[in-house]
Amino acid sequence: MANQRIRIHSMALLLGALPAAAGCANDSPTMADDPGAAAQVVASAQIQFEPPEVEVRAGETVTWRFEGVPHNVFFLSGPQPPGDIPDPTQNTSVSRTFTTAGAYDYECRIHPGMTGRVIVAEESAWEIGPRY
Ligand SMILES: [Cu+2]
Numbered sequence: 554m555a556n557q558r559i560r561i562h563s564m565a566l567l568l569g570a571l572p573a574a575a576g577c578a579n580d581s582p583t584m585a586d587d588p589g590a591a592a593q594v595v596a597s598a599q600i601q602f603e604p605p606e607v608e609v610r611a612g613e614t615v616t617w618r619f620e621g622v623p624h625n626v627f628f629l630s631g632p633q634p635p636g637d638i639p640d641p642t643q644n645t646s647v648s649r650t651f652t653t654a655g656a657y658d659y660e661c662r663i664h665p666g667m668t669g670r671v672i673v674a675e676e677s678a679w680e681i682g683p684r685y
Contacts, residue, residue, distance in 0.1 A: 631657030
């Protein structure tokens with residue numbers, strides 16, 4: 554008798570969990586700190602750019618969120634890189650807008666090996682289907 558009651562209770566928990574799981578099916582990225590940015594990179598206290606590679610469209614903005622260790626950003630390549638973020642920066646966010654498609658590698662010069670990349674796609678590249 555006691556066993557049966559436990560089984561019914563588990564079933565109810567399982568069913569109750571289903572709507573919550575469905576609510577997680579949200580494919581829009583979370584940009585809590587800067588809703589205007591197409592992508593956000595965290596320059597972390599773990600001495601990494603996270604994620605190390607982001608993709609935006611030409612004309613869109615990337616925001617770097619600098620956490621508790623000073624970092625900077627120097628662009629190394631790309632057809633038309635935006636201005637570097639040269640001063641050691643921490644506990645703030647800095648945005649840069651990318652106007653021209655291409656691959657933009659960058660590095661933090663305080664921390665050797667701390668590198669990242671911004672891929673900028675053509676403005677129309679993400680259109681779905683043919684344009685008439
Ligand atoms: Cu750094």
